Amino acid sequence: MKRYIIDIWAAATTILGGMGITLVHLFRAKNDNVTLQYPEERWPRPDRNIGFDHSNYNVIRSRLHVDMDDCIGCLKCERACPVDCIKIETEKVPNRGEDIKEIGHVGVTSNGSRKAMVVTRFDIDMTECCYCNLCTYPCPEECIFMTGGPNSDKHPIDYEFSEPNRNDLIYRFAKPGSREGMAKIISEQKAEV
Amino acid sequence: MTVDFIFDLLNQFLPGFSGNGFLLLFAMLIPCLILFGFIAVYALVVIYAELKVSSFIQDKVGPMGQGFGFHAGKWGLLQPVADALKLLTKEDIIPGSANRVLFIMAPFMIFIGAFVSFVAIPFGESIIVADLNIGIFYILGVGSLAVIALILAGWSSNNKWSLYGAMRSAAQIVSYEIPAGISLITVIIITGSLNMQEIIAYQQGGIFNWILFDNPFIPVAFVIYFISALAETNRTPFDLPESESELVAGFVTEYSGMRYAFFFLSEYANMFVVSAVAATGFLGGWQSPISGYLDSPGWSVFWMMSKIAFLIFIMIWIRWTVPRLRVDQLMNVCWKVFLPIGLINIFGVAIWTVLLGS
Numbered sequence: 011m012k013r014y015i016i017d018i019w020a021a022a023t024t025i026l027g028g029m030g031i032t033l034v035h036l037f038r039a040k041n042d043n044v045t046l047q048y049p050e051e052r053w054p055r056p057d058r059n060i061g062f063d064h065s066n067y068n069v070i071r072s073r074l075h076v077d078m079d080d081c082i083g084c085l086k087c088e089r090a091c092p093v094d095c096i097k098i099e100t101e102k103v104p105n106r107g108e109d110i111k112e113i114g115h116v117g118v119t120s121n122g123s124r125k126a127m128v129v130t131r132f133d134i135d136m137t138e139c140c141y142c143n144l145c146t147y148p149c150p151e152e153c154i155f156m157t158g159g160p161n162s163d164k165h166p167i168d169y170e171f172s173e174p175n176r177n178d179l180i181y182r183f184a185k186p187g188s189r190e191g192m193a194k195i196i197s198e199q200k201a202e203v
Numbered sequence: 204m205t206v207d208f209i210f211d212l213l214n215q216f217l218p219g220f221s222g223n224g225f226l227l228l229f230a231m232l233i234p235c236l237i238l239f240g241f242i243a244v245y246a247l248v249v250i251y252a253e254l255k256v257s258s259f260i261q262d263k264v265g266p267m268g269q270g271f272g273f274h275a276g277k278w279g280l281l282q283p284v285a286d287a288l289k290l291l292t293k294e295d296i297i298p299g300s301a302n303r304v305l306f307i308m309a310p311f312m313i314f315i316g317a318f319v320s321f322v323a324i325p326f327g328e329s330i331i332v333a334d335l336n337i338g339i340f341y342i343l344g345v346g347s348l349a350v351i352a353l354i355l356a357g358w359s360s361n362n363k364w365s366l367y368g369a370m371r372s373a374a375q376i377v378s379y380e381i382p383a384g385i386s387l388i389t390v391i392i393i394t395g396s397l398n399m400q401e402i403i404a405y406q407q408g409g410i411f412n413w414i415l416f417d418n419p420f421i422p423v424a425f426v427i428y429f430i431s432a433l434a435e436t437n438r439t440p441f442d443l444p445e446s447e448s449e450l451v452a453g454f455v456t457e458y459s460g461m462r463y464a465f466f467f468l469s470e471y472a473n474m475f476v477v478s479a480v481a482a483t484g485f486l487g488g489w490q491s492p493i494s495g496y497l498d499s500p501g502w503s504v505f506w507m508m509s510k511i512a513f514l515i516f517i518m519i520w521i522r523w524t525v526p527r528l529r530v531d532q533l534m535n536v537c538w539k540v541f542l543p544i545g546l547i548n549i550f551g552v553a554i555w556t557v558l559l560g561s
Contacts, residue, residue: 018540025525032260032524039259047267 052170072158072169074134074145076183080119080153083127087145087154095138096145099131101192104199113191119151130189136171136179208329209233234332238321246471247283253519254282260523290467293460298361301457305359309352310458310465316348317472324479325399327489327503338399339391342480343384346435349473350376353444353454356466360457368453372444375533376435382541383431386424389552390414390484393421403488410492415485418559420551425485427541427548429514432477434533436470439522446527478514479507486510 035042046053083100103110107124109117115128146155158167173179210230217226251266258265266279297306323338325331335341350373357369391397393414394405406413415421434441445453455466482488487510489503497506528536 014539025521028524029520032520035262036256036259036520039262039264042262043264044262045264047264 072156072167073136073141073171074139074181075155075157075161075165076132076134077153077155077164078129078132078183078185079116080121080151081129081132081183082119082123082125082151083129084150086148086150090145090148092142092144093138093140095135095140097131097133097135098129099189100127101130101196102126103128104195110191110195112195113188114185115188119153121151123151128188128192129184130192132183134181134183136181137176234322235318238318238332242318242321242468242472242475245475246468247287249471249474249515250283250286251280252516253522254279256516256519257523260520287464290460290464295460295462296457298457300361302359302361305355306457307462309356309359310462310469312355313349313352313469314465314472316345316352317469317476319345319348320476321472323399324476325403325483325488326507327500328400330489330500330504331400334398334400337397339387339402339480339484340397342476343380343387346473346476347376347380349435349469356458357454360454362457364450364452364456365454368444368446368450368456371530372437372454374530375437375441375443378534378537379431379434379441379541382427382537382545383435385542385545385549386428386431387480387484388549389421389424392549392552392556393417399483399488402483403490406487406490407494408490409494410487412494413485413487413490418552418555420548420555421485423544424548424552425481427545428484429481429517431537431541432481433518433521434537436473436477436518438470438474438518440525440528441533442527443530443533448527474515474518475511478511478518481514482507482510486514 083098085098085100088094088096088098103115103117103126106126107117109115110128113128116125118124141156143156146152149155155161155164157165158169171179207230210227213226213230255265266282268279268281297303320342322332323335323341325334325338353372353376354369357365357367357372360366390402394402396402396405402414410416415425433439437444443453444450445455447453450456455463458466487506489507491498491502491506
């Protein structure tokens with residue numbers, strides 16, 4: 011009989027205690043919850059100083075970016091790529107080092123090199139890219155680089171680049187219309203000759 | 204809102220049809236349609252409340268969305284609507300080896316059991332569909348229709364899990380009717396009436412005239428009734444019939460789409476009915492807690508609904524706190540704890556009423 015009453019008392023008190031805990035959580039939910047409403051809220055970008063002298067270590071590799079005004083079309087990055095995700099096509103310019111206004115071609119790079127080629131296609135398939143960073147070292151003009159890390163002054167870190175369509179992950183860096191523009195210029199040259 | 208009132212109104216406005224039997228049918232149909240609409244809307248609200256309360260208790264945020272597109276609305280307000288639409292458009296599957304007739308009948312039977320009880324629930328002095336003189340007895344009796352429907356669902360599914368769930372629910376509901384009835388008998392002893400309106404009329408005059416505070420035995424009866432009601436509606440500490448970790452979904456395992464929605468709806472409707480009985484029997488029904496304050500017919504609906512909402516909140520709160528009982532524990536609690544305490548309670552209330560009652 012004593013056991014019976016103790017059991018009932020224990021059941022009642024433990025259930026009430028548990029309900030007290032859940033009630034506290036019910037009213038503290040706003041402070042305690044850790045859910046991030048993702049598309050509306052985002053985590054802050056990671057702090058770039060991870061303990062190294064980060065100007066020497068390209069530790070944050072978010073994605074490849076090409077500064078097309080500096081690209082001379084030397085194909086060194088295409089050859090360096092272990093998975094062949096970079097596709098480059100070039101055309102010879104009529105006059106070396108001169109701007110071609112119609113297709114937005116810049117004749118001289120920021121290093122002072124006079125360009126001999128117009129890049130008509132510069133595609134990087136980011137679904138194939140293995141983020142090895144090998145393409146960035148051979149570049150004589152330092153125009154292909156991984157965003158983030160020491161390059162964060164050139165281009166902001168961007169790590170949310172998923173796309174609904176796979177083809178949207180093939181980044182086309184060549185200036186739009188440069189292929190058609192160059193074809194037209196070359197045919198005009200031939201006509202003159 | 205009684206049938207007679209609507210019948211008289213129809214007779215007045217449609218003199219050509221007066222005395223026609225169809226008019227009486229219409230008069231009966233109108234409150235039923237109102238109640239059905241009410242149950243559907245109420246279920247959406249309670250499902251939303253359940254989602255949100257459960258999430259907050261677990262330190263989550265629950266359904267969330269921005270705007271009113273396909274994002275489930277601001278704060279996920281449209282989530283229950285989306286759920287209902289999903290259930291409506293789902294494929295209706297009847298297993299090949301199921302007993303077709305009984306399988307189709309079961310969801311309607313269980314909903315009838317819940318729906319018919321609404322007839323006797325008073326929301327105000329004249330806001331009651333049928334003011335039966337055995338109202339509380341009627342609700343208890345009709346409430347046990349659910350057992351038949353559950354057994355039908357379990358048996359006709361031709362599935363082990365369904366059958367186990369149905370057997371458990373039959374044992375559970377039949378057992379827990381007894382403590383529920385015994386604790387309501389104390390109310391009937393005090394008021395001397397089975398009529399819902401007379402029980403409420405007895406509790407006139409503020410919060411301290413409620414039966415809950417009538418004598419020291421009644422709070423015990425209230426707790427016993429409330430826990431038994433949880434068991435009768437298959438809510439969580441007693442959700443053995445559909446315990447998803449053991450029996451997949453119990454008696455609803457084979458149901459999908461609209462038929463499943465009816466089981467779901469009737470569970471929430473049953474919650475409303477048992478809360479309404481508890482509110483009527485113990486918490487003063489549609490009476491205002493302060494005598495003479497906000498007790499017009501409109502406010503009486505508000506008081507009744509807020510008392511029911513409070514009890515339903517406690518049900519949800521218990522659901523997300525207490526783990527499920529074992530079958531033997533379930534029977535232990537019913538037969539070895541609630542039944543003796545309930546009987547002692549009746550004795551105590553009877554003596555109290557004879558010696559100290561008005």
